[in-house]
Amino acid sequence: MAMVLKVNGRTHTVDVDPQTPLLYVLSDELQLRGPKFGCGLAQCGACTVIIRGQTVRSCVMPVSAVKHDEVTTLEGLGTPEKPHAIQQAFIDEQAAQCGFCLSGVILSAKVLLDEKPKASEEQIREGLASVLCRCFAHTRMMRAIKRYQARLA
Amino acid sequence: MKIDFSRRDFLKSSGALVVSFSAASLIGPWAHAQGPFDTHKSHIDPASLDSWLAVASDGTVTAYSGKCDFGQGMYTVQTQLVAEELCVPISAVKLIQCDTSVTPDQGTTSGSQSTPTNFNNQNLAQAAATAREALIGMAAQQLGVPDEQLTVADGVISAKDGRHVSYVELIGGKHFGIALNVQAKRRAPADWTVLGKPVPSMERVALMTGTFEFVHNVRVPGMVHGRVVRPTETGATVASVDEKSVQHIPGVIKVVVKNNFVGVVAEKQWQAAEAAKTLKVTWKPGTGLPAQKDFYEYIRKQPSREVMLVNSKDVDEKLKSAAHVLKATYSHAYQAHGSIGSSCAVADVQADRATVWSATQSVYPTRHSVSVLTGLPLDNVRVVFVRGAGCYGLNAADSAALDAALMSQAVHRPVRVQLTRQDEFISENYGAACVIEHQAGVDASGAIAAWDCETWAVSFGGRPGYDKPGNVVTGMLAGFEPDTVAPKAAAEPTGELRNGSNAVPPYLAGCIGGKCGGSGSVGSERVLAHTVKSPFFTGPLRSPLRLQNTFANEGFMDEICAYVKSDPVAYRLQHLTEDRVIDVVKAAAKAANWDARPSPKPSHALTGTVTGRGIACVAYEGDNGYAALVAEVEVDQASGRMQVQRFVIAHDCGPISNPDGLRNQIEGGLLQGTSRALGEEITWDDRKVTSIDWQTYNSLPLGIHVPPIESVLIDRPGMKATGAGETAITLAAAAIGNAIFDATGARIRQVPFTPERIKSALAERA
Numbered sequence: 001m002a003m004v005l006k007v008n009g010r011t012h013t014v015d016v017d018p019q020t021p022l023l024y025v026l027s028d029e030l031q032l033r034g035p036k037f038g039c040g041l042a043q044c045g046a047c048t049v050i051i052r053g054q055t056v057r058s059c060v061m062p063v064s065a066v067k068h069d070e071v072t073t074l075e076g077l078g079t080p081e082k083p084h085a086i087q088q089a090f091i092d093e094q095a096a097q098c099g100f101c102l103s104g105v106i107l108s109a110k111v112l113l114d115e116k117p118k119a120s121e122e123q124i125r126e127g128l129a130s131v132l133c134r135c136f137a138h139t140r141m142m143r144a145i146k147r148y149q150a151r152l153a
Numbered sequence: 154m155k156i157d158f159s160r161r162d163f164l165k166s167s168g169a170l171v172v173s174f175s176a177a178s179l180i181g182p183w184a185h186a187q188g189p190f191d192t193h194k195s196h197i198d199p200a201s202l203d204s205w206l207a208v209a210s211d212g213t214v215t216a217y218s219g220k221c222d223f224g225q226g227m228y229t230v231q232t233q234l235v236a237e238e239l240c241v242p243i244s245a246v247k248l249i250q251c252d253t254s255v256t257p258d259q260g261t262t263s264g265s266q267s268t269p270t271n272f273n274n275q276n277l278a279q280a281a282a283t284a285r286e287a288l289i290g291m292a293a294q295q296l297g298v299p300d301e302q303l304t305v306a307d308g309v310i311s312a313k314d315g316r317h318v319s320y321v322e323l324i325g326g327k328h329f330g331i332a333l334n335v336q337a338k339r340r341a342p343a344d345w346t347v348l349g350k351p352v353p354s355m356e357r358v359a360l361m362t363g364t365f366e367f368v369h370n371v372r373v374p375g376m377v378h379g380r381v382v383r384p385t386e387t388g389a390t391v392a393s394v395d396e397k398s399v400q401h402i403p404g405v406i407k408v409v410v411k412n413n414f415v416g417v418v419a420e421k422q423w424q425a426a427e428a429a430k431t432l433k434v435t436w437k438p439g440t441g442l443p444a445q446k447d448f449y450e451y452i453r454k455q456p457s458r459e460v461m462l463v464n465s466k467d468v469d470e471k472l473k474s475a476a477h478v479l480k481a482t483y484s485h486a487y488q489a490h491g492s493i494g495s496s497c498a499v500a501d502v503q504a505d506r507a508t509v510w511s512a513t514q515s516v517y518p519t520r521h522s523v524s525v526l527t528g529l530p531l532d533n534v535r536v537v538f539v540r541g542a543g544c545y546g547l548n549a550a551d552s553a554a555l556d557a558a559l560m561s562q563a564v565h566r567p568v569r570v571q572l573t574r575q576d577e578f579i580s581e582n583y584g585a586a587c588v589i590e591h592q593a594g595v596d597a598s599g600a601i602a603a604w605d606c607e608t609w610a611v612s613f614g615g616r617p618g619y620d621k622p623g624n625v626v627t628g629m630l631a632g633f634e635p636d637t638v639a640p641k642a643a644a645e646p647t648g649e650l651r652n653g654s655n656a657v658p659p660y661l662a663g664c665i666g667g668k669c670g671g672s673g674s675v676g677s678e679r680v681l682a683h684t685v686k687s688p689f690f691t692g693p694l695r696s697p698l699r700l701q702n703t704f705a706n707e708g709f710m711d712e713i714c715a716y717v718k719s720d721p722v723a724y725r726l727q728h729l730t731e732d733r734v735i736d737v738v739k740a741a742a743k744a745a746n747w748d749a750r751p752s753p754k755p756s757h758a759l760t761g762t763v764t765g766r767g768i769a770c771v772a773y774e775g776d777n778g779y780a781a782l783v784a785e786v787e788v789d790q791a792s793g794r795m796q797v798q799r800f801v802i803a804h805d806c807g808p809i810s811n812p813d814g815l816r817n818q819i820e821g822g823l824l825q826g827t828s829r830a831l832g833e834e835i836t837w838d839d840r841k842v843t844s845i846d847w848q849t850y851n852s853l854p855l856g857i858h859v860p861p862i863e864s865v866l867i868d869r870p871g872m873k874a875t876g877a878g879e880t881a882i883t884l885a886a887a888a889i890g891n892a893i894f895d896a897t898g899a900r901i902r903q904v905p906f907t908p909e910r911i912k913s914a915l916a917e918r919a
Binding site: 032040102126 | 493
């Protein structure tokens with residue numbers, strides 16, 4: 001079925017089964033590299049995208065459920081030449097090892113801090129309670145998130 | 154027919170290097186382009202300088218390495234190594250990693266051997282040093298000035314009178330045509346400008362902006378999607394497959410069955426996923442699994458392959474005459490690599506050739522497996538490494554590569570395979586479960602008089618390696634035999650002490666035939682290691698067996714300290730002889746402001762929340778890295794829950810290539826080690842593995858309290874480099890366990906330290 005999808009400021013027409021998880025459409029049809037298949041069960045965060053200012057686990061959301069909303073992926077935040085401030089904070093802090101989990105980490109932190117710029121450390125931790133990083137680059141990631149938070153102030 | 158996969162493919166006829174990191178561009182026409190780098194088809198000669206690097210006519214230096222980066226920083230460090238030894242800007246170096254058509258065979262990227270291999274030995278760094286000397290020699294001739302009067306910087310060689318000549322002018326686009334010179338002089342650490350510096354990770358911008366290409370992002374023309382259907386019960390075999398059950402699903406191309414391997418290929422990924430879920434397969438049950446609750450008893454009773462690592466033959470006698478004998482048994486669970494990305498691979502198997510894009514740690518050995526599996530000649534198979542999610546050892550990357558090869562061969566089209574999370578958990582080679590039993594005698598003065606250790610570790614399968622596709626799940630399902638354990642009685646040890654698994658505690662002298670290779674003073678010593686057949690596939694998981702053995706060695710050492718009422722740092726130092734271990738113990742204790750006194754903490758409360766500190770140390774693999782770790786913990790005695798409050802580590806890996814990359818590895822290792830110590834455990838019932846996702850297998854999430862980590866880096870320029878990726882993690886469970894004892898007086902001897910196990914240890918306190 002042909003469907004119109006707005007992603008990172010561009011409009012695409014895709015022809016897929018409406019039940020197809022959004023993640024497969026983003027990575028197979030649109031060849032985006034930001035959201036990734038981690039678990040397919042909404043348990044790890046690697047497939048995270050932003051829709052209506054909220055994080056969504058794209059591996060369990062049927063593409064038809066997106067409707068007319070715009071989807072923002074990790075590569076939609078900023079570009080290698082002009083990274084978004086939170087991406088820059090992660091670059092500055094070297095806050096990754098393999099980097100496979102970053103959609104979950106960066107987008108979850110961004111949504112959280114955009115909503116609550118003065119979030120306490122505990123609130124930040126709560127917001128990241130269902131995001132996994134198996135390289136355990138936590139130390140630097142928390143530093144990067146706080147660096148971004150300081151910029152928001 | 155042989156297919157020419159030579160590295161000429163990377164070159165334009167002009168000789169300029171065409172270096173592309175897009176995998177899709179690598180499938181273009183083979184053997185068409187002409188260039189200077191016409192290496193032998195099936196053997197890139199490591200003795201030839203041209204196998205390691207090339208200077209293009211635009212000044213780009215392409216370096217070829219057989220050690221790959223999974224996120225541990227090898228890409229950046231190896232680039233630094235080449236830039237330093239060749240005296241070119243780091244931005245001029247393009248590193249090609251792990252591709253059987255262009256990189257030398259450096260075996261497997263594993264065992265903390267990448268930096269030792271390419272830093273110490275006759276490999277990448279030596280090649281760059283050879284090239285620099287050769288270029289200086291050419292410049293000397295051209296300028297008519299002796300070598301020693303020339304200086305080199307940024308790829309330009311200059312004479313004192315200001316005349317100069319560049320690398321491009323001397324060699325750009327041409328072969329060196331010389332052998333790698335093992336005598337070429339390496340640059341002195343004091344002169345380093347790139348190596349030893351905190352050069353930022355070169356892929357950081359691409360990673361943070363979501364533009365980095367992982368193996369999951371590889372797309373090749375004509376590619377379709379495969380999914381596997383694994384038996385959920387361990388050892389189950391195919392009785393029948395009802396292909397008609399998926400006929401109604403649009404896009405299905407083929408159901409692929411080979412022996413017990415079952416997969417489905419479809420045009421789109423979702424169609425393949427739906428078909429794999431729907432396909433009716435009748436499985437014949439396997440023989441069942443030993444009960445998990447008695448598993449540690451079970452493995453001690455199995456026939457085993459024994460290795461006596463050290464035996465002074467006076468241990469029984471010394472134990473008999475000791476003032477007191479202590480004895481304890483430690484156990485460690487099977488654990489998963491649990492990569493955040495379920496494994497993925499793309500294979501294009503044609504009638505006469507195959508290309509596989511894989512996050513494997515071992516492109517050359519995996520090429521053998523693909524060749525055996527597909528029946529294609531070895532020379533016609535190419536395996537290209539493309540980074541996957543961090544693997545920490547033998548995850549399911551090789552299984553996925555073989556899955557893709559099987560399905561591509563069946564449908565004659567390129568096939569991308571994405572494993573599901575459950576597939577990943579039941580398709581990987583787990584880190585081994587272990588039982589370790591220690592016994593030690595102390596003399597009247599409180600010193601250790603004798604130490605006896607017996608270990609049992611499980612094993613089955615392993616790296617797919619050379620001609621062993623059966624060592625990973627897919628290969629076995631397709632009908633190939635895995636490596637298993639042939640029981641064998643121990644012979645007396647001969648030769649040098651082998652402590653690659655750290656089964657020999659650091660306090661033993663490690664003497665064999667009068668030659669002592671241990672790091673301690675205890676001369677009455679016996680260590681017997683058993684390997685037992687595992688019911689599940691096993692394979693190296695970050696710090697394989699070193700971590701399990703160190704947990705037991707250092708926990709038991711702590712028990713001895715407590716019995717003789719000695720301070721754990723002082724008592725360790727009393728029994729250590731190796732300076733590098735002594736130095737890290739002293740440095741960690743100093744940085745942690747160690748509270749010197751015996752454990753447990755005097756008058757610790759038996760209820761409520763309590764705190765304590767513990768220490769552990771290791772000479773990783775005996776001589777491949779040194780570290781000591783102090784952990785400070787807080788334990789809630791009502792719930793059995795605990796938190797690490799602080800880590801302080803002293804770390805010595807010889808000369809430090811990149812201090813910031815090293816800190817990143819240490820920090821990640823300690824927190825991964827904490828997750829493994831506190832919650833990670835493969836579980837099973839009588840027929841199947843039951844830890845199959847992130848709800849049934851516990852990984853600490855990002856939202857934990859992250860303890861401060863203070864890393865004291867001991868730099869030893871001029872020494873050989875050791876590994877650095879696995880040393881820190883080796884100590885986490887040991888130091889945490891010792892800190893729990895200090896806080897509570899309860900000794901916990903089983904990993905993971907779940908709240909239930911902590912509570913039961915608290916209940917058993919004397």
